[in-house]
Amino acid sequence: MTTWGASSEVGRLRTVLLHRPGQELARLTPRNNDSLLFDGIPWLGRAQDEHDAFAQALRDHDVEVLYLVELLTETLEQADARAEIVESTTSTLHLGDSLRRYLVAALSDLAPADLAAVVTAGLRNDEVAHRSIVTSLLRPDDFLVDPLPNLLFTRDSSVWLPDRVAVTSLAMPARVRETQLTGLVYAHHPRFAGVERVHGPHLEHLEGGDVLLLAPGVVAVGVGERTTPAGFERFAATALRAGLAESVLAVPIAQERATMHLDTIVTMVDVDTVVIYPNMADELRALAVTLDADGSLSVAPERSFFDAAADAMGIERLHRIDTGLDPVTAEREQWDDGNNTLAIDARLAVAYERNEQTNARLEEHGIEVVAISGSELGSGRGGPRCMSCPVLRD
Numbered sequence: 001m002t003t004w005g006a007s008s009e010v011g012r013l014r015t016v017l018l019h020r021p022g023q024e025l026a027r028l029t030p031r032n033n034d035s036l037l038f039d040g041i042p043w044l045g046r047a048q049d050e051h052d053a054f055a056q057a058l059r060d061h062d063v064e065v066l067y068l069v070e071l072l073t074e075t076l077e078q079a080d081a082r083a084e085i086v087e088s089t090t091s092t093l094h095l096g097d098s099l100r101r102y103l104v105a106a107l108s109d110l111a112p113a114d115l116a117a118v119v120t121a122g123l124r125n126d127e128v129a130h131r132s133i134v135t136s137l138l139r140p141d142d143f144l145v146d147p148l149p150n151l152l153f154t155r156d157s158s159v160w161l162p163d164r165v166a167v168t169s170l171a172m173p174a175r176v177r178e179t180q181l182t183g184l185v186y187a188h189h190p191r192f193a194g195v196e197r198v199h200g201p202h203l204e205h206l207e208g209g210d211v212l213l214l215a216p217g218v219v220a221v222g223v224g225e226r227t228t229p230a231g232f233e234r235f236a237a238t239a240l241r242a243g244l245a246e247s248v249l250a251v252p253i254a255q256e257r258a259t260m261h262l263d264t265i266v267t268m269v270d271v272d273t274v275v276i277y278p279n280m281a282d283e284l285r286a287l288a289v290t291l292d293a294d295g296s297l298s299v300a301p302e303r304s305f306f307d308a309a310a311d312a313m314g315i316e317r318l319h320r321i322d323t324g325l326d327p328v329t330a331e332r333e334q335w336d337d338g339n340n341t342l343a344i345d346a347r348l349a350v351a352y353e354r355n356e357q358t359n360a361r362l363e364e365h366g367i368e369v370v371a372i373s374g375s376e377l378g379s380g381r382g383g384p385r386c387m388s389c390p391v392l393r394d
Helices: 044-060 068-075 079-089 097-108 112-121 133-137 178-188 229-241 305-313 327-335 356-364
Strands: 013-018 064-067 143-145 158-161 164-167 196-198 211-215 218-223 247-252 266-270 273-276 285-291 297-299 319-322 342-345 348-352 368-372 389-393
Touching: 013 044, 013 068, 013 342, 044 064, 044 348, 044 368, 064 068, 068 112, 068 178, 079 097, 079 112, 079 178, 097 133, 097 143, 158 178, 158 389, 164 178, 178 196, 211 266, 211 305, 218 229, 218 305, 229 247, 229 285, 229 297, 247 305, 266 342, 273 356, 285 305, 319 356, 348 356, 356 368
Parallel strands: 013 064, 164 196, 218 247, 273 319, 348 368
Antiparallel strands: 013 389, 158 164, 211 218, 247 285, 266 273, 285 297, 342 348
């Protein structure tokens, strides 16, 4: 049995979980894209081409690529998994009793691949034959099951730690059902048999994009728009008491769209080096949380993120590479996910090709850049790190 997990951001990447964009992106319209957290209407065909190139770039570097929907479809071959996902998908209060009973029966009869398509791409009112008071009052194009276009960003719904996975608790209503799918796969798919799960969607909000594995035993967690202080506390206590970390840093970040997660500000490209948005670097702070001998949490005074991280990591200095060459370029390339790199190995990172100045700075510092296109993928505000969940790292 494979021992899955990761203890850093830059250990050699062996296996990664992706989601190839599908019909859920075709469900986006100018009327719903804001509520579904997209800044534009992506061109599905081009987004798929870009994603395929991203996956191939990983395979070219000997990374095993797993696809979420393929794992989900295999999981739904099991009757208990099917019943669980049908129940969670139809438990929303907006359906009413008559429509809910119909959907439970209809979804239960679907083949695994068709059921996976419905729970990811959604189901419109005009796509069902049933008529009830609810369906009569809804618009024909209203969704009975909402699409999940943000499944593209597999980083957020789960975080792998050494030997176990944290299924997260997503803050935005449009994303809540994503953890139902990832949690189902980890609970029922034979590939992950015996894997212990920590945290969960029933707990305080914690999102994977806020969690950086700075070094073995050292974790930084952004606290802002998506991860709450209570979510941080729960995760830190779990990680420390389970021996998964020796120090967990709370990093307050602005509650803004541009900085929704910590990995929109800073990501690691080497064991002692990060790429960071310079307009926020000097004001980035951290509080180190450790475990006292009696099992209680100890919170250190707030200090510079760089100082706190270096001390926790046991290094003299955490080096930084700034996004862009000037404040305007830095702001543009941060918005275009210039800070959101995915390390395949130390000093080898995937980045969007459009962030030319940031990529040039990385190369100048000895970081090899695997540049990929992301003109359509980036419309949901996420880069290579957001689109990938490392399942196994050296």
